[in-house]
Amino acid sequence: MNALPVPTKRHWLRHETLLLIVLFAETTYFFYSARNFGTADNVTNIVRHSSEMGLLALAMMPVILTGGIDLSVGSLMGLCAVIFGVLTHDWHWSTLQAVAATLVAGMLAGGFNAALIAFLRLPPLIVTLGTFSLYRGLAEATTQGTKIYRSFDSDFLNLGDQRFFALPIQAWIFALGALFFWVLVHRTTLGRSFKAIGFSPEGALYAGIPVERRTALPYVLAGLTAAIAALLFTARLHQARADAGTGYELAAITAVVLGGTSIFGGIGSVHGTLIGIAAIAVLNNGIARVPWVLKAGVGGELASMLTGALLLIALAAPILTRFITRRRTT
Amino acid sequence: MKRYSRELPVAITLSALLVLLAIFAPHFFQPQPLLARLTAQVPVLVLTIGMAVVIISRQIDISVGSQFGVCAVVAGLMSAAGAPLSFALLTATLTGTAMGALNGFLVAWLGLPSIVVSLATMVTWAEVLRLFQQGRFVNLPAGAQWLGLSQLVGQASLLFFALGLLGAMAYFLKNRTGGRHFYAVGSDSEAARLAGINPRGVTMLAFVLMGTLTGLAAFCNMVQSPQVDPKCGVGLEMKAIAAAVVGGVAVTGGRGGLWGAFFGLLLLATINPALTYMHVDAYWEKAIQGLVILLAVIADGLRTKRSAA
Numbered sequence: 001m002n003a004l005p006v007p008t009k010r011h012w013l014r015h016e017t018l019l020l021i022v023l024f025a026e027t028t029y030f031f032y033s034a035r036n037f038g039t040a041d042n043v044t045n046i047v048r049h050s051s052e053m054g055l056l057a058l059a060m061m062p063v064i065l066t067g068g069i070d071l072s073v074g075s076l077m078g079l080c081a082v083i084f085g086v087l088t089h090d091w092h093w094s095t096l097q098a099v100a101a102t103l104v105a106g107m108l109a110g111g112f113n114a115a116l117i118a119f120l121r122l123p124p125l126i127v128t129l130g131t132f133s134l135y136r137g138l139a140e141a142t143t144q145g146t147k148i149y150r151s152f153d154s155d156f157l158n159l160g161d162q163r164f165f166a167l168p169i170q171a172w173i174f175a176l177g178a179l180f181f182w183v184l185v186h187r188t189t190l191g192r193s194f195k196a197i198g199f200s201p202e203g204a205l206y207a208g209i210p211v212e213r214r215t216a217l218p219y220v221l222a223g224l225t226a227a228i229a230a231l232l233f234t235a236r237l238h239q240a241r242a243d244a245g246t247g248y249e250l251a252a253i254t255a256v257v258l259g260g261t262s263i264f265g266g267i268g269s270v271h272g273t274l275i276g277i278a279a280i281a282v283l284n285n286g287i288a289r290v291p292w293v294l295k296a297g298v299g300g301e302l303a304s305m306l307t308g309a310l311l312l313i314a315l316a317a318p319i320l321t322r323f324i325t326r327r328r329t330t
Numbered sequence: 331m332k333r334y335s336r337e338l339p340v341a342i343t344l345s346a347l348l349v350l351l352a353i354f355a356p357h358f359f360q361p362q363p364l365l366a367r368l369t370a371q372v373p374v375l376v377l378t379i380g381m382a383v384v385i386i387s388r389q390i391d392i393s394v395g396s397q398f399g400v401c402a403v404v405a406g407l408m409s410a411a412g413a414p415l416s417f418a419l420l421t422a423t424l425t426g427t428a429m430g431a432l433n434g435f436l437v438a439w440l441g442l443p444s445i446v447v448s449l450a451t452m453v454t455w456a457e458v459l460r461l462f463q464q465g466r467f468v469n470l471p472a473g474a475q476w477l478g479l480s481q482l483v484g485q486a487s488l489l490f491f492a493l494g495l496l497g498a499m500a501y502f503l504k505n506r507t508g509g510r511h512f513y514a515v516g517s518d519s520e521a522a523r524l525a526g527i528n529p530r531g532v533t534m535l536a537f538v539l540m541g542t543l544t545g546l547a548a549f550c551n552m553v554q555s556p557q558v559d560p561k562c563g564v565g566l567e568m569k570a571i572a573a574a575v576v577g578g579v580a581v582t583g584g585r586g587g588l589w590g591a592f593f594g595l596l597l598l599a600t601i602n603p604a605l606t607y608m609h610v611d612a613y614w615e616k617a618i619q620g621l622v623i624l625l626a627v628i629a630d631g632l633r634t635k636r637s638a639a
Binding site for chain 1: 390436441442456457458460568615616617618620621632
């Protein structure tokens, strides 16, 4: 099935199994030493708090698969949250209209990234670094840095609080997203072309793939996903605020890289990304519940610090192992 | 004329903006506030010099803001503990150099993309600092501000130091073999390797230099105020990148120069007070910075596309 001369399947298996073991070890450790970690309430809690980051990671995966990167998704979350707040509060739109408009705004913002990257051929990192600043700046300028939109329609807030068949609604949305991206990447020609582009853009062009359009698509999807994540964030906190999603781009990229997707593009799987998301979600929740961290009140700092360190290790690990195995064989 | 085609647009825009300010807001040029504003830009200028070298080598470093904060707090704690200023300067630059070397090692020797490496180190250092300092300011002893000199002399010496550094680095990059190596590696690292240059060493050097300059910049920032804010570095990486890119340093590496980056910095530093005079909210700063970066990149992209066609 895998026609590309990518590293062997055995290597793949190793990476994902290894990650599963890490996840299992992490969960076991927190289960025994962190306070109230294994309760049903807390499992719901983990799902609620990490579905936004998880959705962003799912959308980031095809972007990185094509050899690109999108640093602007966290900022776009803030902008979309503010747009939603302005539409419902200042412009008095109905919730449904505002939701639809926010989703369109997310796609447009993603499309702006896509246009600059795919059609003007500008480097993704500097383009999305620019929009990273631009989108957050627009959100802050609109709210004057302080304004927070509160009080929303109760039907909308149910999105963040209610359950559907015993699971939080976010879990269903996340599962739908996961299914969508899994099918997109692994069961469609579109997904194959993402891999081909990430592997070699020129080769993809000669294979008859419309490289520009196919490179653009993941960025538009990332924009749409950021809008969905912004709505979930707003519904969960009952607030629409400009700093929504700060730092989420790092967590999303970390989850993707941790899940075995090559940062250079061309290699990766959505199921790997899912395990990566779970590993980070459990770490974020568990670390804050370990007694000494709880006492010092440094859960947030420690979790972000470990996410950063984890990303470096996940990046360096495959290169170091390749280095070591090459040494041994020759 | 062609030789300065990358620097010319930004120099013209800057002059136009200055002329506009001279007509509509002449008090912008009062010597005292102008000197203060220029001195306030010294740390960013020092960072921009390093960032330009990193971008010319076709890399990027978005962790400098966090590194800046760490260096500033380290230097602040040193002087608060009674160490002489020279010792504070030394520890700040050494801390910066070490952090730059870590980035350099991961990028140059492990071959990892600098954007992701520095994204990770940006967050890691910022959180280490937050964990350690919990947002507390560091109060400096009385002799630390303005290097123990009078304010005017202190400001002037900082300014002279930064301009001297700029001149020396610009000369080095343009006219010395070592400087040209950054351009060679940035435009084609394989060709550079075949020409006998060690691309890894050059990349490593760019990041180490960036770290050293970050420490230096943090020190230049520290001596300007009676205390050190642990958040003083937040967002500085964007300012430095914007200045370099607006000043004609190509993000695709190998092109651009320090004088352009200097004009870029002056332009960006003038936009903000200009906005204030035009009664635009300060909250727009971040959005405008992002927009300016995008415009500069788009302009550069269109220029290269046209010249390639």
